[in-house]
Amino acid sequence: MSSSIEWKVAAERDLMNLGSRPRLFVRGEGSHLWDDEGTRYLDFLGGIAVNCLGHAHPVFVEAVSRQAATLAHVSNLYTSEPQLALAARLKRLAGTGEQGRVFLANSGSEANESAIKLARLHGNPRGAQTILCLEGAFHGRTTGALSLTPKAAYQDPFAPLLPGAKAIPVTIEALEAAFAEGGVAAIVIEPIQGEAGVRELPERFLARARELATAHDALLILDEVQTGSGRTGRWFAFQHPDVVPDAVTFAKGVAAGFPLGGLITFGAASELFSPGTHNSTFGGNPLASHVADAVLGFIESEDLLANVTARGDQLRAAVAEYPIVSGTRGAGLLIGVTLEEPVAPQVAAAALERGLIVNAPAADVIRLAPAYTIGDAEIDEFLNLFREALAAVAQTQEIPA
Ligand SMILES: *Cc1c(COP(=O)(O)O)cnc(C)c1O
Numbered sequence: 001m002s003s004s005i006e007w008k009v010a011a012e013r014d015l016m017n018l019g020s021r022p023r024l025f026v027r028g029e030g031s032h033l034w035d036d037e038g039t040r041y042l043d044f045l046g047g048i049a050v051n052c053l054g055h056a057h058p059v060f061v062e063a064v065s066r067q068a069a070t071l072a073h074v075s076n077l078y079t080s081e082p083q084l085a086l087a088a089r090l091k092r093l094a095g096t097g098e099q100g101r102v103f104l105a106n107s108g109s110e111a112n113e114s115a116i117k118l119a120r121l122h123g124n125p126r127g128a129q130t131i132l133c134l135e136g137a138f139h140g141r142t143t144g145a146l147s148l149t150p151k152a153a154y155q156d157p158f159a160p161l162l163p164g165a166k167a168i169p170v171t172i173e174a175l176e177a178a179f180a181e182g183g184v185a186a187i188v189i190e191p192i193q194g195e196a197g198v199r200e201l202p203e204r205f206l207a208r209a210r211e212l213a214t215a216h217d218a219l220l221i222l223d224e225v226q227t228g229s230g231r232t233g234r235w236f237a238f239q240h241p242d243v244v245p246d247a248v249t250f251a252k253g254v255a256a257g258f259p260l261g262g263l264i265t266f267g268a269a270s271e272l273f274s275p276g277t278h279n280s281t282f283g284g285n286p287l288a289s290h291v292a293d294a295v296l297g298f299i300e301s302e303d304l305l306a307n308v309t310a311r312g313d314q315l316r317a318a319v320a321e322y323p324i325v326s327g328t329r330g331a332g333l334l335i336g337v338t339l340e341e342p343v344a345p346q347v348a349a350a351a352l353e354r355g356l357i358v359n360a361p362a363a364d365v366i367r368l369a370p371a372y373t374i375g376d377a378e379i380d381e382f383l384n385l386f387r388e389a390l391a392a393v394a395q396t397q398e399i400p401a
Helices: 004-014 059-066 082-093 108-126 142-145 153-156 172-180 203-215 269-273 286-301 304-319 344-353 376-397
Strands: 025-029 032-035 040-043 101-104 128-135 164-167 184-189 217-223 248-252 259-265 326-332 334-339 361-363 365-368
Touching: 059 101, 059 286, 082 101, 082 259, 082 286, 082 365, 101 108, 108 128, 108 217, 108 248, 108 259, 128 361, 142 153, 142 164, 164 172, 172 184, 172 203, 184 203, 217 269, 259 269, 286 304, 304 326, 304 334, 304 376, 344 365, 344 376
Parallel strands: 128 164, 128 184, 184 217, 217 248
Antiparallel strands: 025 032, 032 040, 101 259, 248 259, 326 334, 334 365, 361 365
């Protein structure tokens, strides 16, 4: 593509009409991206919490290259060493013990579809068909996962959705009332609601969900597509409050940019699937599996989770002082910067103009999800650009400082 006009025309004409794409990127290295005009950007969104080692990291490049040159795909009729290695590592990192099992798929939505089928396998013999989700939840765009994503703009055009899906307010009272009604097969929860604007759960919410699910013989399923794979400073966010789920889904950061998602089960939930009930042609292929195993292995051997925690604290403390910032949320390097006014889209646009990539999952929230490898240099660059973007928007909005 020789000019920005040309790619914009091609994008509008050829790509499905699903939203504007303000830049065309051609290259990445570390925490930086370059567009077609040679402009450099600091990437603090990480492809929506995916590029946990940044761009073109040697571990990623080497894993993709070596495995692609060795064995890329054998189908779900067979297995491979990378698939076995990844499953064993995921069980260990999730702390399932012997009884855990792993199903590998290709995306977060597919991982959650697998979890929904797990909920049916558990609930159907008990006559329990309700699958609870939370208001503000995002579980994906496939129709099952969409049924657990209670947002009118996403759901309404695709009705009717999955029978039994039910959204409840994010309060302990609503949780107790929903279980008291009976018929609950499972409850699906994000430990931190990323797409809703990095919203944390109320105190003790997860622990209470665990108690109620156990008491009512329902599954507690955690969607850690965004919070898992080390993003919050632990391998999985559920390891902060130390609540043990029956199943957890993951995707986004797990292979640092290679498409892979999956489901990990704990205890008796590990025996629900049986031959013929589920599978995926690409799922668990040796290429994706090896990349994920190498990425997770590198995060472990370099103790990058300590960096995730430390850099997250550093960023939260620094931005709290900035113009129009009212506070911060999240854990580790999944950060929501809340604003005093609903100007987050303008802030994200002003940041992009200055060479900084962040996004606005809600009108008053900027999300940061940078690479686990960031250091002082990236943070200094971020702070300068972010403060400028905030100041520029504060000025145009004439918001009193
Ligand atoms: C991104 C996301 C999904 C969907 O993942 P895809 O890979 O886009 O299908 C599901 N759940 C959560 C919590 C997510 O953040």
